Amino acid sequence: MSGSRSKSVVIWAFVLAAIAMLSAPTIVVLGASFTAGNMIEFPPQGFSLKWYSAILSATDLRDAFFRSVYVAALNTIIAIPIGTLAGIALAKYKVRLENTIQVYLLLPFTIPLIGSGIGLMLVFGNAGALGQLWPVAIACCVINLPFMIWAVTASASNLSNDLELAAANCGAPPVQTFLYITLPAVLPGVITGSLLMFILGLNEFLVSLLLVDARSVTLPVQIYNSIRSIITPDLAAISVVFIVCAGVAVTLLDRLVGLDIFLKSK
């Protein structure tokens, strides 16, 4: 950045305000989780890990957490083959009606989440599947699928037609070519996409809220339900789980593809 001092001052003022807005909730939740008091107060009443031991023995929170992990894992496992194949098809082949197909595959982004959630609720409800966890996983997979496809197509620049032809020329039949040439080329995209799918599945709130019943609440829904009654530090401690997961995801994403990829122009 170049320019005068006043420009830096103005820009930094906005950026610092934005950073404060973005990170304040995270920092506060982290701080509140270590409080020694029974209420969340400022200044905090000393340091303790008692709320972490409290959540370890709280079966409802723990069960909800494992349900969330299950949903996130299942949704990622479904998304990997489906998104990878679709991404390869879009990136590598000339497909008829490609624009129409793209618009169609972007439907999960264009339809507001509440609309998708209500629609899937009606579909799974009519099929008598509500109250189980797999519909939640499938729903998470549907609404985030464009991320997976995007990640794969973005890494498809490594995909060289010549390499595949060379493999074929050396006598590799189609399946071998696909397994040894095509798949490894898009692997970084598959990993990025899976990471996004997992973390977004872990956090998914609205669609879970619509699809779960009292026996199958996921962690975000559980936190949401508990918040409405009273604010206690055990919720802060369990929220730290999400913060840690997000931290791991950001670190992995940066290591694997570099966050700078999101700054590139088309």
Next chain:
Amino acid sequence: MRTYRVAYPLTWRAMDVLEAFVAFVWPPSFRAAVPYLFLLPALILVGLLVLGLIQIADTSMRVLDRDTFLLSDAYSLDNYRRALTEPFFATIAGRSIIGSLIVTVITLVFAFPYAYLMVRTSSSALRKFLLVALFLPFFIGQVVRAYGWLIILGNQGIVNDILGHAGIPTLRLLYNYPAVLFGLVQYMLPFAVLMLAPALTAIPEELEAAAGSLGASWLKTFRHVVLPLARPGLVGAGLVVMTLSLTDFAIPAMLGGGSQDFIANAIYDQFFRTSDQGLGATLSLLLVAVGSLLVGVVFTAFGAGTLAMGGRRK
């Protein structure tokens, strides 16, 4: 012959079987159809959404019988009449639309300098810090972030504690319209910055230097060079922020405390409190129509931005 068998590893034999099997179920003459085969599972999965929309449309035309609490078998447009004429829904729609407009403007005002600094800074450490500060909240999820704001702004929250120590009586900072708008702004910031950044990357820095060397102040350069060139990004980011905040559920529910419902909250209430599925479906369909229209405009006018799938090479 025997040595040959030993030298031919098991994996090769497995591959041969696999190749033969694939060649059998999908003969080479079908090769042209391979991409469609690859696309099929994704098309089916997204088809669930289409199925959902059809279900919503069907339900939206059935009226709730107040005596039996069952939906009617006959179709009628009564729900649409109610949704469009009852003042209650007009209030909520008005609150959501005005709210999303305000949120869009404020978000862009903060997102633009953020994206600008992130793209233009020569320090890669600063760039990384700004990116992490952006992605972390994005990955933490709405509920936890809203919970953080409850701790900060609540009646026994941090801000009121500090004010209390200074002798200022407790302020009601939550469960009002500004709290919801504030929550939405900070929720939307990452989306807006990530939509703006590629547009700003595309503006050559030399253009700004040239304007500067011709005597333009930075404000003038900003107004006459950077802003016009960033317009596609600004419009794209603005429309995305507007749709997402117009249709948001969690922030109005948690920071509005039931008194500041947006359209999504009204839909939820129709399904889970009033149990009028027909009216709820009608509201959903109307919201889907408005939301899809907005995003559709973005995608046709500016492309899908960083989210464009395929398109680049071939």
